Amino acid sequence: MVLHSADQYAEPPELWFAQGDVAIAAVVPGSAADRAGLMASDALVRIDDAPLASQSVVAGEPLRDTILAQIAGSDPATALRIGYRRDSRFASAVLDAQAGCRALVEVLVDGDRIARSDGRVIQISLAMMQLADDRQLAAIFAHELAHSVLEHRRRLEETGVRGGLIGQFGRHRRLGRIVEIEADRLSVHLLANAGYDPQIAPDFWEAEAGRRVSRGLFNGRRHPSRQERIALLEAEIAEHGLPQPGLSMPAQLLAARDLPFPSGEDQD
Incomplete structure (x- = not known):
């Protein structure tokens, strides 16, 4: 199911959120939500035993993102219980959904050549x-x-950087470069595991599309330069012999998830 909340819109149509501030925008046919009888315009009221009204919203983020994070953090071994309101009547449903990737991908109708992630939602x-x-x-x-x-x-929030990946840029350029380099390195492993030639990553920055992008959002000291990215990506591919048989799991890079970022003030 696709969720949205009233605070994502400047002036949402009244009918969209007549039953509550977080509603179902659409239900994928044949999905667990569809099998459970959920419908577009149903308003979510409870997730398992927790009422939506009790959820603390992260500053600068829509309520929808908080609810998605709550759903993603639920126990995948048990069915998900959803309390919802339809036509001013309360009802409940049990979703037998399988565990999957928790990242949400959205396409923005505005924004000039933007690709970004806050760790939960990927927007292109x-x-x-x-x-x-x-x-x-x-x-x-x-x-x-x-x-x-x-x-x-x-990891950024544990370091004291609030606002995820987007809000920290400009205030913590050094940490910004660290996360960009780590993401570049892991990206070629993800491509190889998904059946793509990982060489498409450095090729992107060599192509006109990469050149145009590097002159926009990705330009500046908080990101590696285009040439730095190309060298870094090609070195990662060569070091690990990508693509290789089976899944590529770069142990040292993945182990960084359990390590704090280095402390210290940013240097201009």
Whole structure:
């Protein structure tokens, strides 16, 4: 099911959230939500035993993201219980959904060549999708997904950086470069594991699409330069002999999830 909340819109149509502030925008046919009888416009009231009204919202984030994080953090070994309101009547449903990737991907209709992740939600602008071909989009997505796999949001917040991956840029350039380099390195392993030639990652930055992107959002000291990215990606591919048989699990890089970021003030 696709969720949205009233605080994502400046002036949402009244009918969208007539039953509550977090509603179902759409239900995927044949999904666990569909089998449980949930429908578009149903308003979520409870997740398992916790009422939505009791959830603390992270500053700057829509309520929808808080609810998605709660659902993603539920026990995958047990069915998910959803309390919802339809036509002013309360009802409940049990979802027998299987555990899967918790990252949510959205396409933004506005924004100029944007690709970003806050550790939970990956957003790619329509302009970016029109600029890049399918292989280039795979390289972009692998980089953003790597932020989630490497738990950059949690690790930054534990360091005292609030606001996830987006809010920290500009205040902590040094940490920004660290997370970008880690995500670049892991991205080629994710591509190889998904059946792509990992070389499409450095090729993206060599291509016109990468050159145009590097002049926009990804330009600045908080990100490695385009040439730095190319060298880094190619070195990672060569060091691990990618692609290789079976899954590529770079132990040292994945182990970083359990290590704090280095302390110290940023240097200009």
